[in-house]
Amino acid sequence: MISLHAVTKLYNEGRPGEVRAVDNVSLEIERDAVTVFKGPSGSGKTTLLSIIGCMARPSAGRVLIDGRLVSGLPERFLTEERRSTFGFVFQRFNLIRGLSLLENVTLPAAPLGEDPREVEARALARLEALGLAGKAAMPVEYLSGGETQRAAIARALINDAPILIADEPTANLDTELTHRFLDIVGALRDEGRTVIMTSHDPRIWQADHVNAVISMQDGRIVGEYA
Numbered sequence: 203m204i205s206l207h208a209v210t211k212l213y214n215e216g217r218p219g220e221v222r223a224v225d226n227v228s229l230e231i232e233r234d235a236v237t238v239f240k241g242p243s244g245s246g247k248t249t250l251l252s253i254i255g256c257m258a259r260p261s262a263g264r265v266l267i268d269g270r271l272v273s274g275l276p277e278r279f280l281t282e283e284r285r286s287t288f289g290f291v292f293q294r295f296n297l298i299r300g301l302s303l304l305e306n307v308t309l310p311a312a313p314l315g316e317d318p319r320e321v322e323a324r325a326l327a328r329l330e331a332l333g334l335a336g337k338a339a340m341p342v343e344y345l346s347g348g349e350t351q352r353a354a355i356a357r358a359l360i361n362d363a364p365i366l367i368a369d370e371p372t373a374n375l376d377t378e379l380t381h382r383f384l385d386i387v388g389a390l391r392d393e394g395r396t397v398i399m400t401s402h403d404p405r406i407w408q409a410d411h412v413n414a415v416i417s418m419q420d421g422r423i424v425g426e427y428a
């Protein structure tokens with residue numbers, strides 16, 4: 203269980219242009235489930251995902267992962283938590299130009315000291331599942347928008363992290379690829395993984411694999427259904 207207690211995030215705190223991006227949110231997110239945040243642009247979804255994924259700290263409130271308080275951890279421990287617990291697909295994909303698709307996908311596994319051949323085999327299997335096996339050797343800057351997005355998904359999955367966090371993962375995908383993505387999400391959940399994402403896409407909110415949909419507005423939770 204991921205628990206948020208009265209989480210608030212202010213940007214530019216105490217300065218002109220202060221923004222209350224997340225406003226006093228309390229919430230429980232089930233493990234082994236797929237949870238989707240929806241809501242208008244600027245409602246705080248990405249900010250909340252960043253806090254859950256230990257990429258940002260709340261200005262106030264607490265975040266617990268399986269009962270462990272993570273919101274107050276020193277930076278060193280937060281980095282470790284981030285690396286061992288989460289895989290990320292963010293809107294800015296941060297793929298590294300000049301490296302091939304396969305190199306980009308295997309990169310997050312480098313600090314973990316695994317056998318590179320095993321990592322590569324796993325990367326190729328993920329690329330195959332996402333319809334990208336034929337592009338493994340291609341420098342990432344030549345990939346299309348939708349291919350880049352799938353590359354980011356493959357990379358997020360490489361470390362078999364228990365929690366996958368994805369910000370608008372299907373924004374550039376057509377219906378066929380959206381369904382393929384949802385099948386992967388369903389398979390991850392069936393393997394006991396947790397998936398938390400944001401989406402503007404009704405195909406995602408209505409998908410069989412999705413267990414909970416949480417609506418946000420102005421930094422607050424305004425609806426929740428399972």
Ligand SMILES: Nc1ncnc2c1ncn2[C@@H]1O[C@H](COP(=O)(O)OP(=O)(O)OP(=O)(O)O)[C@@H](O)[C@H]1O
Nearest residue numbers: 213214221223241242243244245246247248249250
């Ligand atoms: N680094 C930042 N500094 C200042 N304000 C920020 C920063 N990041 C986000 N914001 C503001 O916080 C609010 C919430 O932004 P956030 O990106 O979390 O919304 P969102 O619901 O994910 O939007 P979208 O659907 O457009 O991605 C917005 O008003 C945004 O302008």
